[in-house]
Amino acid sequence: MNKVVKDAYEAIRDIGDNATIMVGGFGLCGIPENLLIALSESRVRGLTCISNNAGVDGFGLGKLLNTRQVRKMISSYVGENKEFERQLMAGELEVELIPQGTLAERCRAGGAGIPAFFVPAGYGTEVAEGKEVREFNGKMHLLETALTADFALIKAWKGDTKGNLIFRATANNFNQAMGMAGRITIAEVEELVPAGSLDPNCIHLPGIFVQRIFQGSNYEKKIEFRTVRST
Amino acid sequence: MNKVVKDAYEAIRDIGDNATIMVGGFGLCGIPENLLIALSESRVRGLTCISNNAGVDGFGLGKLLNTRQVRKMISSYVGENKEFERQLMAGELEVELIPQGTLAERCRAGGAGIPAFFVPAGYGTEVAEGKEVREFNGKMHLLETALTADFALIKAWKGDTKGNLIFRATANNFNQAMGMAGRITIAEVEELVPAGSLDPNCIHLPGIFVQRIFQGSNYEKKIEFRTVRST
Amino acid sequence: MALDKNGIAKRIAKELKDGYYVNLGIGIPTLVANYIPSGMEVILQSENGLLGIGPFPPDDEVDADLINAGKQTVTAVTGASFFDSSLSFAMIRGGHVNLTLLGAFEVSEKGDIASWKVPEKLVKGMGGAMDLVASAKRIIVAMQHTNKEGESKLLRQCTLPLTGVGCVKRIVTDLAVVDVTENGFKLVERAPGISVEEIIKATEAPLLVEGDIPEMDLS
Amino acid sequence: MALDKNGIAKRIAKELKDGYYVNLGIGIPTLVANYIPSGMEVILQSENGLLGIGPFPPDDEVDADLINAGKQTVTAVTGASFFDSSLSFAMIRGGHVNLTLLGAFEVSEKGDIASWKVPEKLVKGMGGAMDLVASAKRIIVAMQHTNKEGESKLLRQCTLPLTGVGCVKRIVTDLAVVDVTENGFKLVERAPGISVEEIIKATEAPLLVEGDIPEMDLS
Numbered sequence: 001m002n003k004v005v006k007d008a009y010e011a012i013r014d015i016g017d018n019a020t021i022m023v024g025g026f027g028l029c030g031i032p033e034n035l036l037i038a039l040s041e042s043r044v045r046g047l048t049c050i051s052n053n054a055g056v057d058g059f060g061l062g063k064l065l066n067t068r069q070v071r072k073m074i075s076s077y078v079g080e081n082k083e084f085e086r087q088l089m090a091g092e093l094e095v096e097l098i099p100q101g102t103l104a105e106r107c108r109a110g111g112a113g114i115p116a117f118f119v120p121a122g123y124g125t126e127v128a129e130g131k132e133v134r135e136f137n138g139k140m141h142l143l144e145t146a147l148t149a150d151f152a153l154i155k156a157w158k159g160d161t162k163g164n165l166i167f168r169a170t171a172n173n174f175n176q177a178m179g180m181a182g183r184i185t186i187a188e189v190e191e192l193v194p195a196g197s198l199d200p201n202c203i204h205l206p207g208i209f210v211q212r213i214f215q216g217s218n219y220e221k222k223i224e225f226r227t228v229r230s231t
Numbered sequence: 232m233n234k235v236v237k238d239a240y241e242a243i244r245d246i247g248d249n250a251t252i253m254v255g256g257f258g259l260c261g262i263p264e265n266l267l268i269a270l271s272e273s274r275v276r277g278l279t280c281i282s283n284n285a286g287v288d289g290f291g292l293g294k295l296l297n298t299r300q301v302r303k304m305i306s307s308y309v310g311e312n313k314e315f316e317r318q319l320m321a322g323e324l325e326v327e328l329i330p331q332g333t334l335a336e337r338c339r340a341g342g343a344g345i346p347a348f349f350v351p352a353g354y355g356t357e358v359a360e361g362k363e364v365r366e367f368n369g370k371m372h373l374l375e376t377a378l379t380a381d382f383a384l385i386k387a388w389k390g391d392t393k394g395n396l397i398f399r400a401t402a403n404n405f406n407q408a409m410g411m412a413g414r415i416t417i418a419e420v421e422e423l424v425p426a427g428s429l430d431p432n433c434i435h436l437p438g439i440f441v442q443r444i445f446q447g448s449n450y451e452k453k454i455e456f457r458t459v460r461s462t
Numbered sequence: 463m464a465l466d467k468n469g470i471a472k473r474i475a476k477e478l479k480d481g482y483y484v485n486l487g488i489g490i491p492t493l494v495a496n497y498i499p500s501g502m503e504v505i506l507q508s509e510n511g512l513l514g515i516g517p518f519p520p521d522d523e524v525d526a527d528l529i530n531a532g533k534q535t536v537t538a539v540t541g542a543s544f545f546d547s548s549l550s551f552a553m554i555r556g557g558h559v560n561l562t563l564l565g566a567f568e569v570s571e572k573g574d575i576a577s578w579k580v581p582e583k584l585v586k587g588m589g590g591a592m593d594l595v596a597s598a599k600r601i602i603v604a605m606q607h608t609n610k611e612g613e614s615k616l617l618r619q620c621t622l623p624l625t626g627v628g629c630v631k632r633i634v635t636d637l638a639v640v641d642v643t644e645n646g647f648k649l650v651e652r653a654p655g656i657s658v659e660e661i662i663k664a665t666e667a668p669l670l671v672e673g674d675i676p677e678m679d680l681s
Numbered sequence: 682m683a684l685d686k687n688g689i690a691k692r693i694a695k696e697l698k699d700g701y702y703v704n705l706g707i708g709i710p711t712l713v714a715n716y717i718p719s720g721m722e723v724i725l726q727s728e729n730g731l732l733g734i735g736p737f738p739p740d741d742e743v744d745a746d747l748i749n750a751g752k753q754t755v756t757a758v759t760g761a762s763f764f765d766s767s768l769s770f771a772m773i774r775g776g777h778v779n780l781t782l783l784g785a786f787e788v789s790e791k792g793d794i795a796s797w798k799v800p801e802k803l804v805k806g807m808g809g810a811m812d813l814v815a816s817a818k819r820i821i822v823a824m825q826h827t828n829k830e831g832e833s834k835l836l837r838q839c840t841l842p843l844t845g846v847g848c849v850k851r852i853v854t855d856l857a858v859v860d861v862t863e864n865g866f867k868l869v870e871r872a873p874g875i876s877v878e879e880i881i882k883a884t885e886a887p888l889l890v891e892g893d894i895p896e897m898d899l900s
Contacts, residue, residue: 001481001503026729026766027752029745052766079805088804097804100728101770101812105345108767112548113555113597114336115367117348119774120815124793124846127811136346136376145367157746162505162514162541168432169763170730171746176765180552195541201399202433203543204765206513208483208505208558221745227753229737232700232722257510257547258533260526283547310586319585328585331509332551332593339548343767344774344816350555351596355574355627358592388527393724393733393760400544401511402527407546411771426760434762435546437732439702439724439777452526458534460518 003163003207004192005214008038011186015044015151018071022107022147022182023051023061024154024175027080027224030167031060032155034188034216039153040064046071050149052103052174054078059222065093074147076100080224099127102144104177110146111180111209118143152182155216156205159189160196163210164203172204179205188216234394234438235423236445239269242417246275246382249302253338253378253409254282254292255385258311258455261402262291263386265419265447270384271295277302281380283334283405285309290453296324305378307331311455330358333375335408341379342411342440349374383413386447387436390420391427394441395434403435410436419447464636465653465678470604472497473651473678474563474634477602478504485509485554485594487564488532490604494563505539507559509590511550514542531590551590555597562598564591566605566630568620571646571667573630575603576622588625595626607635607664614666616640616647637661639678645670651678683855684872684897689823691716692870692897693782693853696821697723704728704773704813706783707751709823713782724758726778728809730769733761750809770809774816781817783810785824785849787839790865790886792849794822795841807844814845826854826883833885835859835866856880858897864889870897 005011012035015021021039025031036055040063047070054073055061064070065083072094078084087093098106099121109117118141122128132143154175157168165187167175179185187205192215236242243266246252252270256262267286271294278301285304286292295301296314303325309315318324329337330352340348349372353359363374385406388399396418398406410416418436423446465473467490475497478484485507486492495515498504506515508530515530516537523537530536538544553559566577575595578588595601608614616633632650633640638661639651648670649661654677662669684692686709694716697703704726705711714734717723725734727749734749735756742756749755757763772778785796794814797807814820827833835852851869852859857880858870867889868880873896881888 027748029729029748029752075806077806077808097806099807099811100766100809101774101816104766104770105343108552109348111556111558112336112552113557114348114350115370115372116365117340117345119345119812121774121812122845123815125811125843127807134347141346160541164541164543166432167763167765169744169746169757170727170748172763172765173729174766177767180556199433200514200538200542200544201397202430203545206543206545206549206553207541208507208513208553223743223745223748223754224752225748225754226743227737227755228740228743258529260510260529260533306587308587308589328587330588330592331547331590332555332597335547335551339771342775342777343771344776350593352555352593352626354596356592356624358588391760395760395762398544398546400525400527400538401508401529403544403546404510405547408548411775431733431757431761431763434764437762437764437768437772438760439726439732439772454524454526454529454535455533456529456535457524458518458536459521459524 003211003213004161005212007214008034008188011035011212011214012038012042015039017044018046019150020048022149022152022178023049024178026173027053028056028060028222030155030171030173030175032153032188033219035153035186036060036063040067045069048072050074050147052076052100054081054084056080056224057083074098076103104174106144106147107174107177107181110148111177114146116143116145148181148183150183152178152185154179154185154187156187156189158191158193158198159187159213160193160198162195163187163207163213164198165205165210166198166202167204176205179209184211185209186212188214190216190219234442234444235392236443238445239265239419242266242443242445243269243273246270248275249277250381251279253380253383253413254280255406255409257404258284259287259291259453261386261404261406263384263419264450266384266417267291267294271298276300279303281305281378283307283331285312285315287311287455288314305329307334335405337375337378338405338408338412341377342408345377347374347376379412379414381414383409383416385410385416385418387418387420389422389424389429390418390444391424391429393426394418394438394444395429396436396441397429397433398435407436410440415442416440417443419445421447421450463655468493469680470634470636472680473639474602474604476679477561478502482560483507483558485559485562489565491563491565507553509550509554511545511547512538512542514539551593554593557597557599560599562594562601563604564594566603567622568615568617569603569630569633570617570620571642573628573642574620575625575630576620577625579623581623591625595629601630603630603633605635607637614664616665616667618667637664649675651676653678682874687712688899689853689855691899692858693821693823695898696780697721701779702726702777704778704781708784710782710784726772728769728773730764730766731757731761733758770812773812776816776818779818781813781820782823783813785822786841787834787836788822788849788852789836789839790861792847792861793839794844794849795839796844798842800842810844814848820849822849822852824854826856833883835884835886837886856883868894870895872897
């Protein structure tokens with residue numbers, strides 16, 4: 001059983017038109033750069049993208065927006081992207097906004113076989129429209145359903161040939177929960193190591209959730225807001 | 232803000248009669264040995280214990296059963312304990328049996344502010360009695376509610392003074408989810424280290440969930456079924 | 463002749479595929495690990511938080527922190543991972559485990575299974591069995607065709623408290639391989655030397671028999 | 682005189698207690714980190730997966746993998762931990778974060794808050810704000826008492842799309858500290874040199890004023 005593929009192009013070979021994909025990352029932190037480039041160079045159209053953010057103009061998911069490959073975005077925050085705004089205002093792009101914690105939990109639930117659960121977030125707001133409301137412990141909650149995807153595209157720091165993944169610092173964010181929720185989860189890693197090289201006590205996402213893995217290259221790791229202290 | 236206490240006796244000082252406690256561990260693996268000893272030497276009575284198992288005669292939770300401190304057990308499997316069976320048959324002990332995965336998820340949900348969620352486990356069985364049933368994706372599910380506890384007693388391998396915990400091998404089991412669900416979570420660790428000694432990327436349970444911590448002593452780590460291969 | 467436990471395990475091993483993640487229950491299923499074809503990678507999941515169960519340890523490597531779901535000391539294979547119970551059952555409930563093998567007291571022709579409780583006699587709890595049978599992609603039951611009293615364990619309806627409903631797809635016994643279909647039990651294979659008539663006789667529920675029924679391949 | 686942003690942050694810092702886990706929103710709340718009393722330990726939570734936000738990094742230590750919820754590069758304090766988004770919001774939703782500070786466009790006398798959307802103008806999304814306001818044990822809003830047009834932001838009813846209902850307990854503005862009570866807004870403190878009348882004038886909703894209203898302690 002070999003999970004290792006050569007590169008991003010081989011990894012995305014069977015992503016077809018109108019597929020639903022999850023894309024890990026928070027802003028530009030922890031995004032699967034290689035996979036997004038490969039996808040933007042493919043002819044795939046009509047994608048539904050589940051991703052906390054929509055990248056910036058021309059980078060990250062912004063690439064797929066520029067090439068008009070995205071039909072619908074499911075996100076919590078989609079600022080920082082002018083082309084996105086333009087497509088949205090022009091009615092060329094469908095957008096569903098979800099509270100960030102609910103988005104993360106819906107992905108985890110999708111991976112964990114929990115079809116629905118109650119959360120307080122969004123009660124009394126437009127997010128609650130059409131959703132079942134129920135009181136628990138004196139507080140109102142909404143019923144939220146699980147999210148899954150045909151493909152989850154995620155990025156880790158280190159990974160081994162069995163698909164075990166370790167994330168670094170805040171570059172984990174949505175990668176772990178989305179990695180659980182993909183019917184096919186594709187992981188790109190900064191460093192691919194032989195099985196047995198990683199401490200089995202420190203695996204963030206066990207290999208059972210990962211179907212394909214490869215070592216990415218030329219990471220740009222762009223920073224949205226470089227903020228420093230004067231020393 | 233000091234979370235470090237001297238020992239198990241100081242850690243359990245305010246556990247009162249009729250408290251609900253969660254106790255980590257699977258069988259005798261990863262149980263909070265020091266805390267259970269201290270509790271069995273206390274005068275506390277009428278406890279409701281949420282624990283996957285009930286220990287063995289005279290060890291682990293078996294200690295609290297021998298001293299008749301437990302009014303009710305909420306568990307998934309309670310074999311391996313004759314005194315337990317005796318008390319149960321004699322009607323001296325109340326027992327609620329829960330599928331293991333549902334038990335783990337109910338604890339996590341309690342810690343995560345998710346009051347209820349749907350799972351397929353137990354549909355059509357006696358576990359389903361009185362529970363709401365709903366179909367998702369053509370499959371029947373039960374609505375299960377979150378579990379929380381006045382105190383969660385857990386055991387980790389290493390911990391730091393901020394309460395960050397790392398578990399070892401299969402001694403994690405229920406400790407992590409229960410550690411999230413205690414209103415006061417008390418962690419005993421084999422090794423207590425200064426903050427900054429543990430890799431922040433490899434923390435299984437962040438300190439925000441842990442209110443008290445101490446280094447345990449004299450770990451027996453009893454083995455229920457010592458099974459070896461002939462070499 | 464009826465198969466022994468190792469024979470049943472050997473036949474079940476034929477159900478394995480390269481790259482499968484498998485949860486083995488206590489009893490006969492545990493023996494299946496001994497018959498994984500060489501060159502095939504099968505990764506064993508233990509619901510107490512281990513992916514990649516290895517063989518039992520040598521005496522001097524026993525580790526109290528490293529046990530399987532049966533609370534036996536084990537080892538971990540190269541590339542294994544450890545995790546908490548909620549993630550472990552996320553794997554199971556989420557359908558990431560390809561195959562679950564477990565024992566049973568009774569299976570009904572609808573695929574219901576009873577495996578955890580004998581009222582007044584055995585009330586130790588269901589452990590992870592209800593989660594496993596309700597969630598696994600594919601469930602195979604390994605058991606004797608009849609109980610100690612010689613009564614069939616393949617029934618029209620289970621008599622004991624259920625572990626799950628409509629979840630068993632295949633049963634491998636000492637006498638036969640039986641599938642659960644929309645029309646009830648269907649005979650798939652016979653144990654070597656066992657006749658169709660013997661199997662029908664040992665099966666309380668009706669048994670569909672279509673054409674020639676081959677013997678199991680236990681090579 | 683009305684407080685500047687740092688003055689508001691300074692007053693809010695008085696709400697902190699030793700050992701508190703705090704989530705700071707973007708804007709004025711971020712400034713509160715500069716006024717944590719020395720000797721007091723306050724641990725800052727960032728919803729993108731960091732417990733223990735440190736100061737901004739020196740130029741040569743900027744790390745693209747280490748950012749806060751505002752996507753700014755940050756550092757991590759000694760004893761920090763990293764985790765995924767679902768665990769991060771488990772902390773928030775589960776009530777483990779003691780205090781959430783955030784900005785707002787409007788707050789109603791029922792404690793409703795509008796902070797994320799201006800129809801036709803600003804539709805970037807709610808990010809984690811709805812989770813935070815629906816879940817936090819204690820929520821304090823930091824904002825100007827009036828908007829750029831001089832209109833009150835403390836209203837009988839919010840006019841903009843809500844972020845959450847009945848969740849705000851205290852508001853700290855450039856003019857006053859106002860609590861949300863069962864009977865509506867209640868004036869708690871005045872900014873130095875600001876009169877009760879000025880505050881009432883700047884507050885669209887009725888304002889309960891009981892006895893002498895002290896000036897804020899900004900020492």
